[in-house]
Amino acid sequence: MGKVLGEVKKDYGKLKLYINGEFIDSKTDTIGKAYNPAKDEIIAEVPFSAKDEVEEAIQSAQEAFEKWREVPITTRIQYLFALKNRLEEYSETIARIIVQNHGKTIQEARGDMRRTIENVEAAISAAYTLYKGEHLDQVSQEVDETVVREPLGVFGIITPFNFPTMVPFWFLPYAIVLGNTVVVKPSEITPVPMDFIIRIFDEIKLPRGVVNVVHGAKDVVDEFLTNKLVQGVTFVGSTRVGKYIYENAGKNGKKAIVQAGAKNFVVVMPDADLNKAIPSIVSAFFGNAGQRCLAAANLVAVGNIYDEVKRKFIEASKQLKIGYGLDESVDMGPVVTKDAKKRIIGYIEKGIEEGAKLLLDGRDVKVPEYPNGYFLGPTVFDEVTPEMVIAKEEIFGPVASIIHVKNLDEAINIINRSNYGNASSIFTTSGYYARKFRREVNTGNIGINIGVAAPMAFFPFGGRKESFFGILHGQIDSVDFFTDKKVVITRW
Numbered sequence: 001m002g003k004v005l006g007e008v009k010k011d012y013g014k015l016k017l018y019i020n021g022e023f024i025d026s027k028t029d030t031i032g033k034a035y036n037p038a039k040d041e042i043i044a045e046v047p048f049s050a051k052d053e054v055e056e057a058i059q060s061a062q063e064a065f066e067k068w069r070e071v072p073i074t075t076r077i078q079y080l081f082a083l084k085n086r087l088e089e090y091s092e093t094i095a096r097i098i099v100q101n102h103g104k105t106i107q108e109a110r111g112d113m114r115r116t117i118e119n120v121e122a123a124i125s126a127a128y129t130l131y132k133g134e135h136l137d138q139v140s141q142e143v144d145e146t147v148v149r150e151p152l153g154v155f156g157i158i159t160p161f162n163f164p165t166m167v168p169f170w171f172l173p174y175a176i177v178l179g180n181t182v183v184v185k186p187s188e189i190t191p192v193p194m195d196f197i198i199r200i201f202d203e204i205k206l207p208r209g210v211v212n213v214v215h216g217a218k219d220v221v222d223e224f225l226t227n228k229l230v231q232g233v234t235f236v237g238s239t240r241v242g243k244y245i246y247e248n249a250g251k252n253g254k255k256a257i258v259q260a261g262a263k264n265f266v267v268v269m270p271d272a273d274l275n276k277a278i279p280s281i282v283s284a285f286f287g288n289a290g291q292r293c294l295a296a297a298n299l300v301a302v303g304n305i306y307d308e309v310k311r312k313f314i315e316a317s318k319q320l321k322i323g324y325g326l327d328e329s330v331d332m333g334p335v336v337t338k339d340a341k342k343r344i345i346g347y348i349e350k351g352i353e354e355g356a357k358l359l360l361d362g363r364d365v366k367v368p369e370y371p372n373g374y375f376l377g378p379t380v381f382d383e384v385t386p387e388m389v390i391a392k393e394e395i396f397g398p399v400a401s402i403i404h405v406k407n408l409d410e411a412i413n414i415i416n417r418s419n420y421g422n423a424s425s426i427f428t429t430s431g432y433y434a435r436k437f438r439r440e441v442n443t444g445n446i447g448i449n450i451g452v453a454a455p456m457a458f459f460p461f462g463g464r465k466e467s468f469f470g471i472l473h474g475q476i477d478s479v480d481f482f483t484d485k486k487v488v489i490t491r492w
């Protein structure tokens with residue numbers, strides 16, 4: 001066993017709402033539960049905020065907006081520096097809470113925190129340069145034109161379970177540094193890490209109402225989508241819910257960034273360097289127990305490398321140590337809920353029923369120290385065809401499907417027929433194959449000899465087809481989402 005880190009707390013009690021700079025006890029009767037998935041233990045109660053509480057949070061964000069937009073940008077940036085410093089200070093603590101509530105490993109959670117903080121840094125740098133001016137003198141006789149960017153007001157931030165701090169921070173720092181205010185609704189499954197971060201907003205004395213946090217699910221989202229004071233929403237989650245949000249945001253005249261589900265492909269060419277590729281591929285499939293929107297799901301082996309890829313992939317996958325992510329030597333934690341485990345097992349049974357060959361079965365994995373955890377081992381199917389349900393639908397768990405094809409054209413064709421278009425990767429030593437893949441494949445993020453094509457904060461987060469709805473993407477692209485351009489034409 002490796003070094004085992006301690007839990008920050010056993011029980012986080014009933015989470016508070018954070019409205020207008022106050023920690024509030026919700027008066028709702030609807031209480032959800034947040035679990036530690038490695039132990040099947042309840043670690044917090046989650047009050048699903050009542051309608052009037054969400055309205056109050058939005059109202060407080062609106063009142064804060066009137067003042068916050070007048071705060072000089074240089075001062076707003078200083079709040080973000082303070083936020084960054086506190087996040088650095090608490091990073092290890094928050095990473096442990098992520099492990100406790102989500103189940104990923106401590107190394108993965110530390111990675112989440114790094115990306116969380118990088119988004120604060122990218123928001124600071126964007127704010128410094130965004131106002132550098134878009135101005136042209138003498139567009140006609142004695143006429144000058146200037147673009148002025150203005151914040152818009154209150155935004156709702158709706159987040160998924162799998163990155164409890166990073167995903168809200170794809171939007172939150174950009175929104176507030178540009179003068180907007182927000183109401184955040186964390187996932188009702190993993191709300192505990194954000195509950196910790198609230199105290200940082202309080203510690204840095206961010207003006208009241210600039211960031212508010214409420215809990216719940218559809219009812220809160222519906223309030224965001226219908227409340228007249230809300231200018232727009234950002235959503236990251238499944239395609240089913242994403243479509244609902246995009247449609248309703250449009251119907252109600254609200255802006256929306258919607259980043260949705262995925263089914264990602266990794267292509268291995270006959271000339272790939274497997275010594276380098278295999279560790280990267282294994283981590284792409286089984287990192288985060290397959291629960292990331294950039295996780296690999298289908299392994300496409302091209303030509304005569306198929307047997308070797310299969311053998312090495314299985315060998316390496318069998319080595320992964322499954323357990324509680326607070327043990328530093330663990331490679332893969334549990335999946336997030338009992339229901340998620342049931343759903344994933346359902347897909348494994350479906351694969352067998354469809355005639356795919358189960359080469360590695362993770363259903364009976366045992367973790368003796370944590371007998372009640374929602375563990376699944378790496379699972380690998382071979383002889384999968386692109387038409388099978390297991391090759392088409394998002395499983396969101398540690399299940400890999402191997403598809404054997406003749407050439408790169410066939411691989412690209414299969415990827416481009418998928419309903420999703422989040423990410424795809426190629427492993428090759430040929431510049432020709434790499435370039436062809438980059439140009440022809442219709443996904444928003446592309447990895448070349450990289451298994452998880454995760455863009456840094458200062459790049460937009462891509463997505464195509466049913467993986468993305470809207471125009472502007474998360475991370476740095478959101479500076480355009482959170483500002484509107486006013487054009488001033490002057491004769492003088």
Ligand code: NAD
Pocket residue numbers: 158159160161162167185186187188216217218221222236237238239241242244259260261262292293394396422461463467
């Ligand atoms: P989810 O769609 O179930 O939930 C996302 C959010 O929507 C949560 O806050 C939830 O409370 C809310 N919600 C749930 N049902 C709703 C409804 N009927 N109406 C309105 N709101 C509702 O997603 P999840 O299971 O939390 O997260 C996993 C999904 O997120 C996967 O599909 C994954 O691919 C996707 N994801 C996408 C990206 C990306 O950038 N494209 C990143 C991370 C995760």
